[in-house]
Amino acid sequence: MNQREHILDAAERRMRGAGYNAVSFRDIAGDIGIKSASLHYHFPKKEDLGLALVQRYSDDFHEALTNRITDNMTAKERIGVFVDLHRDALVRQKLLCLCVVFGAEARGLPAPVNAAVAAFFTRNINWMSKAYTDAGYRTASSRAKSAVAMLEGGLVVADSVKDESVFEAAAEFVLRD
Structure with missing residues (x-):
């Protein structure tokens, strides 16, 4: 793994736990045993790091989604x-979705990071x-918006109260016919 990816991994772990604004380059550098100047070499500004994190997270999420889907799935x-x-x-x-953490901080994020979220x-x-259209729902768009909001919100509330059943209730609702 190259140093840039190592930095992104450490930053993602930190920021998924504490948020964008609570994490400094010094924190990340300390986690991986390098000087913060090394972070600035790869990411001149925190905004550059945040943007790279969100883009990578989004790409990884959708790649995982694509890799788990088969042609014969309903x-x-x-x-x-x-x-x-x-x-x-x-x-x-044992982490929240990076974008839900950043989404909660949207008003304080740099514009490019917020746009990526x-x-x-x-x-x-x-x-x-x-997916809902393929399943025959006429209200696919509003159902999709509700489903994404329920799942992301379910993550936050379940994490907050330390009860995974909160997320499972949201998931059950999303999967209900």
């Missing part, structure tokens, strides 16, 4: 894969809308 099964990716963050990784959510809504 629309409901595809939606289940989307739900499972969110569950993986909470249960396996918005693009992540829009991409997810569009993906879910297509």
Whole structure:
């Protein structure tokens, strides 16, 4: 793994736990045992780091989604894969979705980072809308918006109260016919 990816990994772990504004270059450098000047070499400004993080996170999320989908899956099964990716963050990784953490800080984020976060959510809504359309729902767009909001909100509340069943209730609602 190259140093840039190592920095991104450390920054993602930190920021998914504490948020964009609570993390400094010094924090990240300390986590991986380098000088903060080395971070500035790869990411001149924190905004550059934040933007790279969101773009990588979005690409990784959708690559994982694509890799888990097979041609013979029903629309409901595809939606289940989307739900499972969110569950993986909470249960396996014990972290929140990077974009939901950043989304909560939207008013204080640099504009390019905020735009990338918005693009992540829009991409997810569009993906879910297509899945709901394929499943025959006439209200696919509004259902997709609600589903994304419920899953992301379910992550936050479940993490806050330390009760995964809160997320599972949201997931059940999303998967309900």
